[in-house]
Amino acid sequence: MEKILTVKTKDDLKISSLKRGEIHRLQIHVADNSLGVPWKVPVVIIRGMEKGKTLGVTAALHGDELNGISTIFKLIESVDPKKLKGTLVLVPISNTPGYLLNQRQFSDNVDLNRIMPGQPAGSPSKIYAHHFINKIVSKFNYLLDLHTASHGRVNSLYIRADIEDEECQRLAYLQNPQIIVKKYDEEGTLRSWANKNGIPAITIEIGNPNAFQHSLIDETLEGILNTMKFLKMIDGEVQDLVTNAAICDESYWINSTKGGVVDVLPGLTDTVKKGQLIAIVYDVFGQVKEEIFADRSGIVIGKNTRPNCDAGTRLVHLGISFIDPLPEEIPGHDEYDENA
Ligand SMILES: [Zn+2]
Known part of the structure; x- marks a missing residue:
């Protein structure tokens, strides 16, 4: 030392x-x-x-x-x-x-x-x-x-x-x-x-x-x-x-509209298709209150990890490309722990 x-x-x-x-x-x-x-x-x-x-x-x-x-x-x-x-x-x-x-x-x-x-x-x-x-x-x-x-x-x-x-x-x-x-x-x-x-x-x-x-x-x-x-x-x-790398022309957050217990489904850097189920909001009795779908195809830049969510919580940060198709998967970057 x-x-x-x-x-x-x-x-x-x-x-x-x-x-x-x-x-x-x-x-x-x-x-x-x-x-x-x-x-x-x-x-x-x-x-x-x-x-x-x-x-x-x-x-x-x-x-x-x-x-x-x-x-x-x-x-x-x-x-x-x-x-x-x-x-x-x-x-x-x-x-x-x-x-x-x-x-x-x-x-x-x-x-x-x-x-x-x-x-x-x-x-x-x-x-x-x-x-x-x-x-x-x-x-x-x-x-x-x-x-x-x-x-x-x-x-x-x-x-x-x-x-x-x-x-x-x-x-x-x-x-x-x-x-x-x-x-x-x-x-x-x-x-x-x-x-x-x-x-x-x-x-x-x-x-x-x-x-x-x-x-x-x-x-x-x-x-x-x-x-x-x-x-x-x-x-x-x-x-x-x-x-x-995936080059995105813009990015935005998809929010919940209901409050409750949230499970965000895709992983980081996953590509999602328009209409794909990306999050489920449950009530505190385990009943599904809301299903949230991707409104456009894109790539998951960031995501929420805290399950207890008020209405309006940011859930998935989605990156969108207008011209180039986004890669199906980003190689060489899979060794980290999402929840670290
Ligand atoms: Zn910062």
């Missing part, structure tokens, strides 16, 4: 002040909390010997979405700062209050990924978002924002990206996903802010919340290293990893 190094606390991330060829671990002051001291965001900066791009990787902007943390830890172990060109800025925990509370939202129960870029004066979450963007994310040339499904749901390994934009499409295709979904400016997301401000960005959804799923983490890591090869930050041949 290596010696644990002292971590410096800084008010701002000034990449040019950091020594080249080294790994730097900083706590960046963001907004003040109720103790009157700043929330500190952990940032690992790997500054290469030579000039190059600055790639930012953020995780846990939703405080219970943890697969990205392990992805970043493995990335730190994989990169030799002496052989790196440019700078890697890694933020393993973006929403520190949410992480401490083991919840998606910030401490005021607001979703940080709906209010970007925040405001210098406003609610607690807006002030935090403002400083997070200004002190950290605005320094990036490219952004990969790592997420997972929300509490009570599971996800495949999928990308949300504006693939009409050439640079975002390239970032998406350099990853190793099961599914890519075309998403445009989703209001208030970190990705949308970055794209509007000249920082090509995609969201990588890595499986399930509150867990480390190492097969998905390793596939994400492979995609990030592939991106670094493309950006000429590290040596190596760029690979076309996306050949097996």
